Amino acid sequence: MRFEQFLIRNAAANGAKTALVTDRRRLGYAELDDLSTRLAAAFAENGVKRNDRVLVFMDNCWEAAAAIFAILKAGATFSPINASTKADKLAYIVADCEAAAILTQAKLMPVVAEALALAPGHAPFVASTAAPGGRIPDGAASFEECLTAAPAPVRHGGIDVDLGMLIYTSGSTGRPKGVMMTHRNIDAASESITTYLRNTPDDIILNVLPLAFDYGLYQLLMAIRLGATLVLEKSFAFPQAIFDRIRTERVTGFPLVPTMAAMILQMRDLEPGFLPSLRYLSNTAAALPPAHIARLRELFPGARLYSMYGLTECKRCTYLPPEELDRRPGSVGIAIPNTEAFVVDDEGNRVPPGVPGELVIRGPHVMQGYWRNDAATERMLRPGPNPWEKVLHTGDLFRTDEEGFLYFVGRKDDIIKTRGEKVAPKEVETVLHAHPGIAEAVVIGVPDPVLGAAIGALVVLSDPTLTEKDIIRHCSRHLEDFMVPKIVEFRTELPKTDTGKVSRRLAAETLEPAE
Structure with missing residues (x-):
């Protein structure tokens, strides 16, 4: 089904439950559903149509979360853009995807204005939050006023094979490429991940990673899918403040990247079990050194640690079941549920255990391709074992052990x-x-x-x-x-x-x- 239906369904079933916690606002499911419906109506009134691309150029805030679901409710495709993106790169993305709208914040409007000046011929609808004092930046509509639109659902006629997300990722040419994900892709990825993490509606997940980073974005999508709660923070710059938040909100899930793990392990005043509510920790983006895994397990004895591997083109590929950590701390595990992962040589033949080769992924979460970039798509998506399918060639070198567990060897490209x-x-x-x-x-x-x-x-x-x-x-x-x-x-x-x-x-x- 289309992914916004998860929000609609959970709002109807348990509207009073907290969906989102930010530094400025707490939103229940019913309130988030209502706000996103109003935004969707405002987008439609300003020309956003089914399958249009809409950029969410914001930091981690409740407005960004509401905007993402509003875009889906409008039948459009959302594209999250890192708040630190500079004008020339933003201009390239605006022109590349022919953005119909940009949702942003007052502090980022100078970048938007410069980007639009660098992208002549493109005049998307721009809505911005207000600056301190309530002033709306020149050239933008008021994001707050969009929330006052009549809460009438937009009837767009979209289905689950429409594009839900276009997420730009760096490429070897230096120009970002738009990874195309349908609602069905997002549904499959989020279902698989929440299955092996054993997520439930009772989970409270804390996310400090940018929503423009797919690992951070999926914390929002997974929480809404389940009817769980997401605590959204802007960064991990002040770890003690994050730890206080974890204690106050009784957080159960804490996604990490290796940089965060290293920061935590460099802190000298932390006692084992100091965050007793945590049920699990997860890591991706790069492999954790085995020594860091061991120290994290000592520091969080009550939490399961998931070491994972993925890439934007399919969201997630593998995970190491926590019970395997002692036996294979250097492994990134096995294929996630409803996925097949295997290693091939340069001719595409599967290689035996211990022999390095390129990792290939099969599954319903594999991207549709790169936006308007057939050459790059053909390099990554190639014919699979069945005549009707394409499989993802990751460009990364792996090997397996005798039991099929995967080990990262290196990257075939220079990223x-x-x-x-x-x-x-x-x-x-x-x-x-x-x-x-x-x-x-x-x-x-x-x-x-x-x-x-x-x-x-x-x-x-x-x-x-x-x-x-x-x-x-x-x-x-x-x-x-x-x-x-x-x-x-x-x-x-x-x-x-x-x-x-x-x-x-x-x-x-x-x-x-x-x-």
Whole structure:
């Protein structure tokens, strides 16, 4: 069924139950349902139609959650955009998906205005929350006034094979690609994940990850699917405040990324069992080191720890049952329910245990493809074992043990995972090369115990007066914060292959690790 039906159904069954907790507002299921219905009506009145794409350019707030379900109720496709996205990238996305509307916040309106100026010919409806004092930014309608629309359901005629979500992810070319997910894809992924996590309507899940990051987004989708409660925080910058929130709200589920785990394990004043309400912890984005797994289990003795692997193109691929942690702490487990995962060689033949190869995923949660990018789609979605299906070639190298448990070996492409985000080196290099004082640059990932990988840059200068701070400041003006290099080293020339092409592998061998 279409995914908004989960909200409608749970609002009818238990409308008074808390659906969402934020720093500014608590929303019950009936209230969230009503607000999203009103927003959907306002979108329709402003030209949003079935299958239109609508950008949600907000941080973690109740308005973003209401907007996502409103877009679905309007029959449209939502696209969550990281609040740190810069104008040139936002302009590319607006033009690429021909966005019919943008929902944003007053503090982000300058970025929206600049992006629209960079995307001539595109004039989406823009609704913004009010600035302090109640002023609505120029060029935007009032998000608050949209909530006053008559609560009449929009009759759009959509079905579950319509696109529900278009989520942009970095690609090896440096241009983000729009991953197309239908309502049926989202339904299948959320059902599978909530099954192995053993989620119930009694769960209270705390999420600090951006809703623009699919791991964070699915915490909202999974909670609404179940009729559970989501506690939505903006970041993990102040861990003690998050711990206080967990205690106050009696949180049962806490999704992590390795950066957060490293921060927790660096804290010296935490006693085992200090968060007794937690039933489970989960980790994805990058594998946790076995030593971190062991220490987390000591610190949270009453919680089950799920080590997982996934990618935006299918949301989740594998999970390690917690009872297997002692036997295989380095494994990312087995295929999630209703999924098949197997390893193949370059010819597409399945390989025996212990032999590295590319991981392939079959299942109803596999994407439909990349938005208007047939070439990239064909590289990732290839004919499967049955004539009617396509399977997902992940581009990541894995091996299995004799019992079929999977182990991550490495990446076939150059994408860097840092702080749980994917970064295309080409995108950072493009910004570096735009500086008039930089002649050449190559960007690589450097192993880092906290970030997973730090963004490192080797740079050849044409202006010898430039400093490391100058380059980082330049990158900060044009890139999201997680994409800004943490390490900059100067070279007189970059390592190259015999054909004269800059070699990332050789560059990685010469760059000093992060401290």
